[in-house]
Amino acid sequence: xxxxxxxxxxxxxxxxxxxxxxxxxxxxxxxxxxxxxxxxxxxxxxxxxxxxxxxxxxxxxxxxxxxxxxxxxxxxxxxxxxxxxxxxxxxxxxxxxxxxxxxxxxxxxxxxxxxxxxxxxxxxxxxxxxxxxxxxxxxxxxxxxxxxxxxxxxxxxxxxxxxxxxxxxxxxxxxxxxxxxxxxxx
Numbered sequence: 531x532x533x534x535x536x537x538x539x540x541x542x543x544x545x546x547x548x549x550x551x552x553x554x555x556x557x558x559x560x561x562x563x564x565x566x567x568x569x570x571x572x573x574x575x576x577x578x579x580x581x582x583x584x585x586x587x588x589x590x591x592x593x594x595x596x597x598x599x600x601x602x603x604x605x606x607x608x609x610x611x612x613x614x615x616x617x618x619x620x621x622x623x624x625x626x627x628x629x630x631x632x633x634x635x636x637x638x639x640x641x642x643x644x645x646x647x648x649x650x651x652x653x654x655x656x657x658x659x660x661x662x663x664x665x666x667x668x669x670x671x672x673x674x675x676x677x678x679x680x681x682x683x684x685x686x687x688x689x690x691x692x693x694x695x696x697x698x699x700x701x702x703x704x705x706x707x708x709x710x711x712x713x714x715x716x
Contacts, residue, residue, distance in 0.1 A: 539579065539594045546575035548597060554675055558600035561679070563588060607678055608693040611702040614665060618642065624663040625654070629677040630696070634669065638708050640699060643667070646677060660685045667692035667699070669712060 539548065545566075548555050560567030565586055573582050583590045609617075617624060618641075627650070628635045628643040635645040644650060646666070654664075664686055666674040674691045681689040692699060700707035 539597060541580035541583075541590045542578050544575060545573050545577050545579070545582065548579065549575075552597050552601045553672055554600055554604040555597045557676060557679060558597055559593070562596055563593070604675055607675070607689070607691050608671075609665060609690045610693050611699040614640075614692055614699065615703040617665075622663070624665055625658070627664060627666045627677075628696075629666050629668045629674045634710075634712075638696065638700075638710070640667065640696060640704075640707070654681070654686070655684060658686070661688050662686065664689045665692060666690070668695045669710075670697050671695040 539551075545555075552558075556566050559565045560571075563586060565571050565582065565588075566573055571586075579593060580590055582588070583593055614626075618626075626640060626643045627646050628639055629646045632645060635643070639645075654662075664678075664681055666677050666681075666689065668674040668677075671692065671694045674695065678689045678691050694702075696707065697709055700709050
C-alpha cells in the first residue's frame with residue numbers, strides 16, 4: 531500500500547507520497563488553490579508540501595487539512611460494486627455512466643451503462659433533474675472521480691462513483707465481464 535498512512539501528512543511529505551495516499555489530491559489542490567492542474571502551476575513529485583506552500587504562499591496546515599478532508603469526500607462519493615449490483619437488481623432509478631474510452635466501452639460494459647460523451651453531458655445538463663442518481667465508472671476507479679467532480683460542480687448532488695471501476699465490478703460481482711489491462715504507449 532501507500533507509504534503515507536491516512537492522517538500522517540506533514541510539511542516534509544513529498545507530493546509523490548501525497549498522491550499515492552490520497553489519489554484525489556491533485557484534483558483537490560487544483561480546485562481550491564489552482565495548483566497542479568497545468569504547466570504554469572505544476573509541481574514536482576519530489577517537492578514537499580512545505581515547498582509547495584512556500585512557492586504558492588499557502589498555509590501548510592490548511593493545505594494538509596484540505597487534502598485530508600477532500601479524500602474523505604472522495605470516499606463518501608464511492609459505491610461498492612456490491613451496492614451497485616444490488617441497486618441495479620432492485621431496479622433503482624439511476625443513470626449509469628461509463629467514463630472510459632469508446633473502445634473500452636464497446637469492448638466491455640456494465641449492462642445498462644451509457645458512454646459519457648459531450649452529447650450525453652449536454653443532455654444531462656439540459657434535461658435531467660439535479661437530484662438524479664448518477665453512478666460513474668471507469669476502468670479502476672480514478673478517472674471517474676474527475677467526471678463526478680464536473681457533475682457535482684454543475685449541481686448534480688447525487689453523483690457517485692464505482693469504487694474500483696469496472697475492474698472491481700467484474701472481479702467481485704460479474705465475472706462474465708472480461709477483465710483487461712490498458713497498455714500505455716511510451
